[in-house]
Amino acid sequence: MRKSAIIGLITIALCVGFLVSLSADTNSYSTFTEAAKNPREFHVMGYWEKAKGMYYDAQKDANHFSFFMKDQDGVLSKVVYNGTKPQDFERSEKLVLIGEMKEGTFYASKILMKCPSKYNNDLVEVKQDGTVKKYK
Numbered sequence: 001m002r003k004s005a006i007i008g009l010i011t012i013a014l015c016v017g018f019l020v021s022l023s024a025d026t027n028s029y030s031t032f033t034e035a036a037k038n039p040r041e042f043h044v045m046g047y048w049e050k051a052k053g054m055y056y057d058a059q060k061d062a063n064h065f066s067f068f069m070k071d072q073d074g075v076l077s078k079v080v081y082n083g084t085k086p087q088d089f090e091r092s093e094k095l096v097l098i099g100e101m102k103e104g105t106f107y108a109s110k111i112l113m114k115c116p117s118k119y120n121n122d123l124v125e126v127k128q129d130g131t132v133k134k135y136k
Contacts, residue, residue: 032077035101044097044106046071048089056085063128068104069095077101081108085129091115 029055035042048054053111054067065085070076079097086092092113099108112125125133 001100024075029072029096031071031073032075032101032106033071033073035106036104039100041098041100041109044069044071044099046095046097048092048095049076052076054085055090057083058084069097077104077106081111083111083126083129084130086111086126087132088115089113104106 029045030042032044035044035066043049052068054065056065056079062084063082065081065083067079068076069079089111092115094114096112097108098112098115099106100111110125110127117124127133
């Protein structure tokens with residue numbers, strides 16, 4: 001085999017490997033049950049369980065916010081977010097949490113909120129430092 005053919009085959013193999021690694025890391029929405037089985041980061045979509053309330057005391061610890069969420073399968077779980085309580089959290093329609101499950105509690109690293117609006121159905125990401133980023 002010629003040297004250029006071998007280099008071409010190696011280049012193609014590397015490109016295929018790169019594409020496979022990209023598609024293997026795509027995330028779809030999971031449930032709390034799936035997140036409890038695996039110690040990696042998941043995206044869980046659901047609704048805030050308003051009857052259970054929430055806990056946030058800015059004077060004691062401004063970087064601790066917890067609440068209960070029901071996922072798409074109806075499984076209820078406690079959620080802990082180590083950041084400030086998102087603005088307009090109470091008005092959010094749906095939540096997408098990014099994080100991992102540890103010992104029955106979901107520890108969120110990001111909270112994406114879908115806020116109800118007659119004209120604008122945007123997702124809003126609240127980062128741990130309190131900054132807000134809007135998605136269209």
